[in-house]
Amino acid sequence: MDNLSAILIVDDEPDMRALLKDVLEERGHRVQVASNGREALKKLAEEEYSVVLTDLRMKEMQGIELLAEIKRTHPDINVILMTAFGSVESAIEAMKQGAYDYLTKPVKTEELVLVMEKALREAALRREVGRLRREVHKEYSFHQILGKSKPMQQVFDLIRRVADSPTNVLITGESGTGKELVAKAIHYNSERRDAPFVPVNCAAIPEALLESELFGHMKGAFTDAKGDKRGLFEEAQKGTLFLDEISELPLMLQAKILRAIQEREIRRVGATRSMPVDVRIIAATNLHLAEEVKAKRFREDLYYRLNVIEIHLPPLRERREDIPMLVEAFLKKCAEASHKNLRGMNETALALLMDYTWPGNVRELENVIERAVTLARGEKIVPDDLPPAIQGARGDRAVIDEAAERILPLADVEKEYILRILEKTGGNKYQAAQTLGIDRKTLYRKLAEIEERDKA
Ligand SMILES: Nc1ncnc2c1ncn2[C@@H]1O[C@H](COP(=O)(O)OP(=O)(O)OP(=O)(O)O)[C@@H](O)[C@H]1O
Numbered sequence: 001m002d003n004l005s006a007i008l009i010v011d012d013e014p015d016m017r018a019l020l021k022d023v024l025e026e027r028g029h030r031v032q033v034a035s036n037g038r039e040a041l042k043k044l045a046e047e048e049y050s051v052v053l054t055d056l057r058m059k060e061m062q063g064i065e066l067l068a069e070i071k072r073t074h075p076d077i078n079v080i081l082m083t084a085f086g087s088v089e090s091a092i093e094a095m096k097q098g099a100y101d102y103l104t105k106p107v108k109t110e111e112l113v114l115v116m117e118k119a120l121r122e123a124a125l126r127r128e129v130g131r132l133r134r135e136v137h138k139e140y141s142f143h144q145i146l147g148k149s150k151p152m153q154q155v156f157d158l159i160r161r162v163a164d165s166p167t168n169v170l171i172t173g174e175s176g177t178g179k180e181l182v183a184k185a186i187h188y189n190s191e192r193r194d195a196p197f198v199p200v201n202c203a204a205i206p207e208a209l210l211e212s213e214l215f216g217h218m219k220g221a222f223t224d225a226k227g228d229k230r231g232l233f234e235e236a237q238k239g240t241l242f243l244d245e246i247s248e249l250p251l252m253l254q255a256k257i258l259r260a261i262q263e264r265e266i267r268r269v270g271a272t273r274s275m276p277v278d279v280r281i282i283a284a285t286n287l288h289l290a291e292e293v294k295a296k297r298f299r300e301d302l303y304y305r306l307n308v309i310e311i312h313l314p315p316l317r318e319r320r321e322d323i324p325m326l327v328e329a330f331l332k333k334c335a336e337a338s339h340k341n342l343r344g345m346n347e348t349a350l351a352l353l354m355d356y357t358w359p360g361n362v363r364e365l366e367n368v369i370e371r372a373v374t375l376a377r378g379e380k381i382v383p384d385d386l387p388p389a390i391q392g393a394r395g396d397r398a399v400i401d402e403a404a405e406r407i408l409p410l411a412d413v414e415k416e417y418i419l420r421i422l423e424k425t426g427g428n429k430y431q432a433a434q435t436l437g438i439d440r441k442t443l444y445r446k447l448a449e450i451e452e453r454d455k456a
């Protein structure tokens with residue numbers, strides 16, 4: 001039942017209510033009635049309505065008060081007012097307060113139906129837009145991770161499914177693919193979200209310190225141990241320990257971590273007793289860990305303990321359809337941070353980004369956008385604002401292919417290409433020069449040459 005297209009009629013005259021109800025019901029609409037403002041508000045709280053049709057002059061609450069209250073509590077409902085002939089001024093006042101439209105009494109049937117159906121359509125459209133917006137938001141982003149591509153959608157799905165299980169997770173993927181972001185998303189979606197998320201970069205801490213960093217130490221355990229110290233396992237108690245670049249963990253510590261996972265207890269360096277820990281481990285690596293196992297650089301038993309579930313993040317070049325939304329998000333963020341009034345990126349620049357191979361993945365893209373925002377002089381990012389490596393990555397293949405097909409001389413290819421770019425920029429020479437990667441003077445010279453040749 002579509003109770004969303006319902007209409008509520010508010011009028012203190014019983015005959016009028018009945019008449020309006022009949023007319024609208026005959027047109028197939030669902031109609032409820034209320035005899036005053038209070039009753040109307042009660043009905044609005046109980047059920048969903050799209051449009052309220054109310055008399056302006058009523059005994060208790062005036063139509064204008066009812067309008068104000070509806071705009072406050074149900075801003076999406078369209079309110080149509082009915083006013084006696086000769087009091088159009090108050091109707092205009094009501095329009096200023098947000099009424100959708102007004103009808104003068106006696107209300108003509110056709111006019112009523114026309115205005116009503118328009119109001120219903122617009123309310124439905126607004127609801128649909130709201131629904132789509134929520135859906136886009138829900139589907140294409142997950143805890144700050146953006147991605148509409150199929151592999152990213154599968155990653156979102158996996159995160160949801162593993163979050164509440166106690167299993168350890170191994171996140172794999174090239175540098176900059178978002179491994180840490182995924183680790184956080186798992187933590188903040190799990191029952192452990194109120195306990196700490198503790199990241200450790202196993203490659204960044206000197207080997208000699210790593211053990212006491214992870215497990216803590218007792219006073220006097222070694223020369224520098226001036227007091228007792230909690231390790232990161234203890235810091236992460238009841239939460240999540242994120243072991244980043246796990247492949248860099250020395251074999252000796254791999255054994256200790258394995259023990260901590262199996263026994264669920266740890267021992268501070270220099271301590272005589274162990275203590276229980278309840279920590280979920282999420283590990284990440286940009287190497288192929290199975291190969292490290294084969295090469296005996298990584299313990300097989302630890303590998304299996306960590307790799308209960310693997311979440312693999314594909315490189316950006318394998319999910320190019322994610323690039324536009326990432327660009328948009330990073331642009332917005334950077335433009336806001338630098339107080340620049342940027343209106344996006346021109347098509348050629350975006351095409352260059354779509355073509356590039358992104359060895360540094362999303363992190364590289366983020367840096368490229370930040371750089372471009374800093375360099376941008378116009379209101380849009382243009383190819384000139386991108387690093388040379390990216391600008392050079394593209395030849396307009398279609399044009400080249402076509403030229404090769406027709407075996408055109410180089411000068412003709414250049415001419416066609418320049419004219420086509422000019423066409424694309426709507427004749428704007430400044431933009432065309434930027435797109436072509438040449439300065440404006442060069443473009444003018446080339447255009448002059450083209451003209452000369454054409455004359456000859
Ligand atoms: N899908 C994504 N949506 C939005 N931002 C992303 C996405 N993936 C990565 N990022 C951003 O890219 C940057 C790198 O992400 P992150 O640090 O999680 O990558 P990583 O895989 O851990 O890289 P590394 O292996 O180099 O440590 C971060 O700033 C992160 O916010």
Ligand SMILES: [Mg+2]
Pocket residue numbers: 179180244
């Ligand atoms: Mg990382």
